[in-house]
Amino acid sequence: MxxxxxxxxxxxxxxxxxxxxxxxxxxxxxxxxxxxxxxxxxxxxxxxxITSEYIQEVLDDWAAYGVEGHTEAEHAWLPYHEYLTKTMATIVGAKPSEVVVMNTLTTNLHLMMVTFYQPTKTRYKIIVESDAFPSDKYAVESQLKFHNIDPKDGLILWKPREGEELCRFEDYETLLKEHGDEVALVLIGSTNYYTGQSFPIKKITDLGHKHGCKVGFDLAHGAGNIQPNLHENGPDFAVWCTYKYINSGPGSLGGCFVHERHANNNDLKRFVGWWGHNKTTRFNMRHEFDALPGAEGWQLSNPPILSMTAIRASLDTFAAAGxxxxxxxxxxxxxxxxxxxxxxxxxxxxxxxxxxxxxxxxxxxxxxxxxxxxxxxxxxxxxxxxxxxxxxxxxxxxxxxxxxxxxxxxxxxxxxxxxx
Structure with a gap:
């Protein structure tokens, strides 16, 4: 060949x-x-x-319109994150309502754990792969400590076998068989940063759900690289950055997926901000928080347009290539x-x-x-x-x-x- x-x-x-x-x-x-x-x-x-061209457009609109650029710019700033949604959803295999570009990766991971990690006295443990990216491990350990849980007790590591580099799915099965009724959350990097191993998202999700766990994925090394088919594969949430395979520039914004089965559940605990509030009354300022449906409801602040513009340039390139x-x-x-x-x-x-x-x-x-x-x-x-x-x-x-x-x-x- x-x-x-x-x-x-x-x-x-x-x-x-x-x-x-x-x-x-x-x-x-x-x-x-x-x-x-x-x-x-x-x-x-x-x-x-085309990135510099796209950013220059925003700079020109800012110069020409000032604050009116929120509505008058060629690509108005007020709905700017919506220009990214369709192509980003295609890249991660989701419905547009399930995806939003916001914040950075670890911030989004914490926001998702606020919602989907709800420990109880008997179900409080978290499964991660043993060589997860350090930031994920730090975030998980800090969440455990926030809930007054010792990470030595609350963290379960999915490890390769002695002398091997890759995690075996049957060992994940064993962990859930032994600890499933204690596990509140399974959080796996969809594609491991060190080995390059891409994990079977659907199998991991289905087994986690079978044991009553919430399941999430870090797609930092997956988004723009593999097709995670998030909607079909069904994890509760996923987060990713955009500066690796999605070419958005150093330290650029991240992406977030929340499965549509959670779209309208306003009983879910979450940290909120005004950009996640109902768009029709957002600027009234005096309404009680009214969460937008879908992933948009987890937004906090109005987005940084210059960073989103670089993402739009890359996503337009992705769309052209397919x-x-x-x-x-x-x-x-x-x-x-x-x-x-x-x-x-x-x-x-x-x-x-x-x-x-x-x-x-x-x-x-x-x-x-x-x-x-x-x-x-x-x-x-x-x-x-x-x-x-x-x-x-x-x-x-x-x-x-x-x-x-x-x-x-x-x-x-x-x-x-x-x-x-």
């Missing part, structure tokens, strides 16, 4: 219907003006060229990377990410035994922008919107040279 040659890589790029999208992004360059091999979209996505098309290319591109890394035939290398394309996104986590961060430094000096995770893993993410088969080929050639 694949060939280890530059000619083959170029041939694949020539037949790639999405190849032109690379030209829609700013590709970082070296000191001589040559494109760097940027394979770090799992950490920060590249900037779409997410199904991107996912198809992602599988091909990552499979090609896997083939080339295997073809190095280097015993020091171990791909710890699942081999099954259905169990991963575009990231491959490449373990190099006995290596240290000097390997990553040498790769950087060789013109490869990648990501290092201690103790010995390089994370490589060929992103289908702007990476090419030729990028992947040149990366493995440079890796081979550095290793030798």
């Amino acid at each position: 694949f060939e280890n040659s530059l000619e083959f890589a170029k041939k694949q790029d020539a037949s790639d219907s999405l190849a032109s999208f690379r030209n829609k992004f700013h590709i970082p360059k070296d000191s001589s003006g040559e494109d760097l091999i940027y394979l770090c979209g799992n950490s920060l996505g590249l900037q779409p060229k 997410f199904d098309n991107l996912r198809k290319k992602s599988v091909q591109l990552t499979n090609f990377l896997e083939f080339l890394v295997d073809d190095l035939k280097d015993d020091r290398i171990n791909i710890i990410t699942p081999r099954n394309p259905e169990e991963r996104g575009c990231q491959l986590s490449i373990q190099v035994k006995s290596a240290d961060k000097n390997l990553h430094t040498e790769l950087t000096e060789a013109g490869v922008i990648s990501d290092w995770r201690e103790p010995d893993v390089i994370r490589i993410a060929p992103t289908p919107l702007y990476n090419s088969f030729e990028d992947v080929y040149h990366f493995t050639q440079r890796l081979k040279k550095v290793l030798n």
